[in-house]
Amino acid sequence: MKHTHGKFSQRGISFFGLLILGIVLALLVIVGLRVVPTVTEYMEIIKTAKKVAADGGESPAVIRRNFDLAASAAYIGSDTIQGKDLEITKNGDKVVIRFAYDKEIPLVDPVFLLIKYKGTTEVGYR
Secondary structure, three states: OOOOOOOOOOOOOOHHHHHHHHHHHHHHHHHHHHHHHHHHHHHHHHHHHHHHHHHOOOOHHHHHHHHHHHHHHOOOOOOOOOHHHOEEEEEOOEEEEEEEEEEEEEEEOOEEEEEEEEEEOOOOOO
16 A cells, blocks of 8 residues: 655644744743753752751851851852841751742843742751
């Protein structure tokens, strides 16, 4: 049995489809390149908060100061989060640090991508 294709049948993707796919992929790469640094910064904030919580401190003021010192060494932007933004509590003998902040990422004026980050040093918190 022989398959014959008509004069106008196509196989594969058309040029127009390839163009649309290329545009979509380019936009995803652009957004990804702008989001990845904020995710990296968030992970550094988590790491710094866990370190400061593990070190403990006599008071929330000392913990906040230690966070600010560690954050500046870890290149965490002071416009992102500071020690004053931390919610510090105790769970038994452990220090628990919670935080939340928003990050606006400009895409194309006037369009922004808003990411809401939050985290805690307490394991199992949601």
